[in-house]
Amino acid sequence: MSLSAYIPIVGLFALAAAFGLFSVxxxxxxxxxxxxxxxxxxxxxxxxxxxxxxxxxxxxxxxYLTAMLFIIFDIEIIFLYPWAVSFDMLGLFGFVExxxxxxxxxxxxxxxxxxxxxxxx
Amino acid sequence: xxxLKLPDIDYAALLPMLILFGAACVGVLIExxxxxxxxxxxxxxxxxxxxxxxxVFVIRRAGEVTAENAATIGGAIMIDNMGLFMEGALLVLGxxxxxxxxxxxxxxxxxFVPHAAVTVGSxxxxxxxxxxxxxxxxxxxxxxxxxxxxxxxxxxxxxxFVALEVFSLPLYLMCALARRKRLLSQESALKxxxxxxxxxxxxxxxxAMIYGFAKGVDFRAIHEAVRGSETSPTLxxxxxxxxxxxxxxxxxxxxxxxxxxxxYQGAPTPVTAFMAACTKAAAxxxxxxxxxxxxDGAKWHFTPVLGAVAVLTMLVGAVLAVTQTDLKxxxxxxxxxxxxxxxxxxxxxxxxxxxxxxxxxxxYGFTVIAAFALVSLVRDADGEATHLSRWAGLGRRSPLFAGxxxxxxxxxxxxxxTSGFMAKFGVFGAAIAGDQTWLVIFGVLTSIVLAFPYLxxxxxxxxxxxxxxxxxxxxxxxxxxxxxxxxxxxxLLLGVLPGPLLELADQASSFIR
Numbered sequence: 008m009s010l011s012a013y014i015p016i017v018g019l020f021a022l023a024a025a026f027g028l029f030s031v032x033x034x035x036x037x038x039x040x041x042x043x044x045x046x047x048x049x050x051x052x053x054x055x056x057x058x059x060x061x062x063x064x065x066x067x068x069x070x071y072l073t074a075m076l077f078i079i080f081d082i083e084i085i086f087l088y089p090w091a092v093s094f095d096m097l098g099l100f101g102f103v104e105x106x107x108x109x110x111x112x113x114x115x116x117x118x119x120x121x122x123x124x125x126x127x128x
Numbered sequence: 129x130x131x132l133k134l135p136d137i138d139y140a141a142l143l144p145m146l147i148l149f150g151a152a153c154v155g156v157l158i159e160x161x162x163x164x165x166x167x168x169x170x171x172x173x174x175x176x177x178x179x180x181x182x183x184v185f186v187i188r189r190a191g192e193v194t195a196e197n198a199a200t201i202g203g204a205i206m207i208d209n210m211g212l213f214m215e216g217a218l219l220v221l222g223x224x225x226x227x228x229x230x231x232x233x234x235x236x237x238x239x240f241v242p243h244a245a246v247t248v249g250s251x252x253x254x255x256x257x258x259x260x261x262x263x264x265x266x267x268x269x270x271x272x273x274x275x276x277x278x279x280x281x282x283x284x285x286x287x288x289f290v291a292l293e294v295f296s297l298p299l300y301l302m303c304a305l306a307r308r309k310r311l312l313s314q315e316s317a318l319k320x321x322x323x324x325x326x327x328x329x330x331x332x333x334x335x336a337m338i339y340g341f342a343k344g345v346d347f348r349a350i351h352e353a354v355r356g357s358e359t360s361p362t363l364x365x366x367x368x369x370x371x372x373x374x375x376x377x378x379x380x381x382x383x384x385x386x387x388x389x390x391x392y393q394g395a396p397t398p399v400t401a402f403m404a405a406c407t408k409a410a411a412x413x414x415x416x417x418x419x420x421x422x423x424d425g426a427k428w429h430f431t432p433v434l435g436a437v438a439v440l441t442m443l444v445g446a447v448l449a450v451t452q453t454d455l456k457x458x459x460x461x462x463x464x465x466x467x468x469x470x471x472x473x474x475x476x477x478x479x480x481x482x483x484x485x486x487x488x489x490x491x492y493g494f495t496v497i498a499a500f501a502l503v504s505l506v507r508d509a510d511g512e513a514t515h516l517s518r519w520a521g522l523g524r525r526s527p528l529f530a531g532x533x534x535x536x537x538x539x540x541x542x543x544x545x546t547s548g549f550m551a552k553f554g555v556f557g558a559a560i561a562g563d564q565t566w567l568v569i570f571g572v573l574t575s576i577v578l579a580f581p582y583l584x585x586x587x588x589x590x591x592x593x594x595x596x597x598x599x600x601x602x603x604x605x606x607x608x609x610x611x612x613x614x615x616x617x618x619x620l621l622l623g624v625l626p627g628p629l630l631e632l633a634d635q636a637s638s639f640i641r
Binding site: 068093096097098100101110111114115117118120121122 | 132134153156157159160161245
């Protein structure tokens with residue numbers, strides 16, 4: 008295998024880097040400057056980095072639980088996509104395996120539901 | 129559309145693992161639907177039943193192993209004699225240590241706290257004190273044990289990595305659930321998790337290197353690449369070293385042992401017993417398979433390095449055990465030293481080395497579970513009193529338990545008529561037969577050093593007067609009594625009549641490539 012197959016990838020990297028550099032460099036010169044309060048806030052979500060909040064900026068553990076629960080289903084979907092694409096090839100065996108996988112995720116979900124992981128308060 | 133060619137799956141061979149994983153899933157459902165008051169009993173019965181059932185299928189499989197039917201799921205899992213022996217050993221040791229998980233008479237609600245984050249002494253903490261404790265530990269232990277079974281039978285490095293994670297992640301969690309000394313327990317879990325994740329990364333990076341060398345990750349491909357390869361062994365050596373780091377971390381070999389004392393001390397004592405017996409056995413099972421099946425052609429490369437690691441492990445374990453003032457930390461360093469002795473047997477590199485290592489794992493497992501069961505009995509108002517000075521004069525208070533503990537410590541020290549003697553005799557003999565006499569010299573020297581801390585505990589228990597602060601020995605419940613009985617009798621029997629287990633280990637000491 009020759010290395011020439013990789014030249015487009017190198018080109019893509021170069022293009023991406025050039026685009027990033029160009030956008031950052033050109034923005035101060037051509038962009039409009041209209042500042043207001045919302046512009047200076049952290050973008051959409053997240054904790055204000057300064058001034059340091061009292062107690063290190065703690066937030067309730069519920070957010071963390073919800074995020075973790077989201078990841079469980081996120082990963083389930085990630086595995087479902089390639090299976091759905093090659094469903095015909097995998098046949099009955101693939102179907103049974105996927106049902107088992109979904110059951111396993113459902114077991115974890117049932118645990119969270121029954122033990123109050125879905126209650127906000 | 130082309131039909132995918134499926135690998136053959138021998139469900140009968142995989143049944144022990146499937147039973148454990150299935151029972152663990154049922155256990156999670158029980159957590160959700162069974163009332164709190166009976167949950168502990170239901171979980172305990174279910175887990176024990178699952179382990180017994182798995183053990184039955186392991187035993188039924190014994191004697192039916194042939195070169196044709198050993199590999200299954202496209203060669204990802206190899207149920208050979210060696211794998212079956214390790215599966216059986218893990219199930220038996222896991223069964224005994226799981227009895228400790230169920231103990232409820234020593235402390236209200238048991239050793240595990242349901243909400244570990246609740247501040248000690250707060251109103252909510254008093255509420256949860258009447259609770260039945262965290263019964264999630266049973267499914268977690270089953271998941272972990274299932275992962276261990278997969279770990280010792282994995283036939284390629286990627287399956288081995290998945291199994292490593294499957295059995296490690298529940299362990300990290302279980303370490304954090306101690307009811308008493310809660311912060312220490314959580315600290316230990318965090319340390320174990322961070323260092324364990326780091327070691328897993330080393331393992332995985334090593335797998336990538338070996339893939340680069342052998343163009344495959346299954347042990348047969350690696351074996352053939354090591355044997356026949358004309359290319360430079362650089363990738364092989366880097367890869368083997370990195371994979372070995374991941375495994376040496378799990379067996380607690382120096383210099384990858386630093387987590388051991390903290391985690392053994394912080395974890396709930398039943399979990400410590402489970403880790404000391406089962407994690408060590410599983411990691412050694414995997415290390416044996418990696419070195420004997422995959423990399424046996426590179427023996428001349430790895431034997432001196434792992435020999436140095438073994439010597440360092442024995443020295444560090446023995447010398448630092450002398451300086452310990454906490455009993456759980458002392459047993460942790462003793463476990464480090466024992467990893468060194470096990471490596472001596474492993475580096476013998478012959479069939480005797482294999483069988484003696486297997487015997488050692490089982491013998492040490494029984495003794496260490498019984499020892500930790502006894503540690504959980506000596507309590508005061510703050511939970512277990514593990515400081516050595518608190519054990520002074522315990523022989524007067526409770527001669528029976530002090531006597532049992534003395535016997536177990538003598539077994540650790542390797543006194544004849546205990547299983548510890550037969551085990552050490554076996555591994556040292558195998559190492560001499562394999563021309564590794566220098567390891568045996570260090571082994572004997574460190575055994576002498578290690579006898580000192582053991583005997584100091586014995587002397588303190590019997591020859592000191594009990595003071596005002598000497599804690600009482602709690603009367604154990606049925607489960608802990610059973611563990612103590614099984615562990616002590618096994619330690620004695622394997623010392624007096626080691627024949628049957630030696631024979632079994634000898635029959636099991638063959639891999640199928």
